[in-house]
Amino acid sequence: MGFTSMLGRFFGRDEESSLSKTMAKERLRLVLVHDRLDMSETMMEELRTDLIATIGKYMEIDQEALEVSLSRDDDGVALVANIPVKNVKRQVG
Amino acid sequence: MVNKWSAALANKPTVLYEKSLRSGQNINFDGNVVILGDVNPGAEIVAGGHILVMGSLRGLVHAGALGDEDATVTALHFAPTQLRIASHITRPPDGNVDEGAKPPEYARIQNDTVVIEEYQPPR
């Protein structure tokens, strides 16, 4: 615990995390992740292409079956990728 | 008779609007218009003939919009944002505040200017 927050406690003030502005900021962060995702269909397509290119350097993947999606629940948003691997490239050198 | 109601205009068709006219609402009519309610700021009446407001007039009115200089505007409480009769346009002077209760007034064109005076029923 930092000195300031100890001081805060001493003076009966709440910790940083329970300040209403901190709550506001956290709620905003989450809501903006949701909002910004709604606008990024083309970005998802670009991400898919980039993923194929990057992973393709190391292994052979089934491009048709590749699935990239975002799953959301109340706690947040996760990027979920399902990438079937056909073959792993032989190590060079 | 104090009020010189033009006979030609009085014979025109008249619409009766039986509630208040709110901001953004407007009435356009070739004849006379009678409002049984208020005309709020932002509301607009354009009439070919007379306009009679049986309430507070605070919006914009244009009587004699087709050029008839005999048209008049009458209101129980007369405080329009802007007043037009035929091709004349007037507005209250700057810094003018709505002074509250006062007798009914009416406006007409006299000697080429818009004159507003206390309403006297025709005798």
Added chain:
Amino acid sequence: MGKVIVVTSGKGGVGKTTTTANVGTALAMLGKKIVMVDTDIGLRNLDVVLGLENRIVYDLVDAVRGNCRLKQALIKDKRLENLYLLPAAQTKDKTSVTTDQMMELCSKLKEEFDFVVIDCPAGIEHGFKNAIAGAEEAVVVTTPEVSAVRDADRIIGLLEAAGITEPRLIINRIRTNMVKTGDMMGVDDILDILAVDLLGIVPDDDAIVISTNKGEPTVFDDNSRPGLAFRNIARRLNGDEVPLMNLEEKRSFFSRMKAMFKSE
């Protein structure tokens, strides 16, 4: 050739119209030739904030449709010679203007004026698209509330998609005391999230209510704190470097003492 700036926010009630009126007026006070355009068709308000509501004969819709000449629809301010208003229509349908007409209007206006300041309606629909159609720069107004900041973020995204890539932010209605106690997001919190350039901060102040009542922008009042904030914003828009104003509610006894010692 002048500049076309749109004042927008997404959310209603954060002070777009007040900002437009004050920034436009303050730019005119700097000697620039200004026209403010109200694009909120059906819900116009800029005329009332400026105290010009009783002078309106023609409006934006009349001007773009050729019912009158553009000059006829421009209302000269009653205080400043070089300040004009193009009012929105109040009793016409909001779809009565197209984006092409707005672009043409803006390009005509900027030939004549140093700044064309456009007051955008709330929302992201037709009216918003019209308001930004002819704009080269954008000012996004927000307040330190979750809902307002969220909508500002959405607007910034839409502005960028429309090619207005560097919108600048005004944070309105900051209450220093609440920021200090941690009950209001501060400037840094908001900038942290939105990641755009800050154009200015405006303190929450009773002076705004009073000036709106009178129909007289608060920038005319030398003692008004939001007035000073808006004048500073205008100078920044004009290209001057102006430091952010000190938001201290009242200077404490201690800081006044410090100031006294400094001045010696």
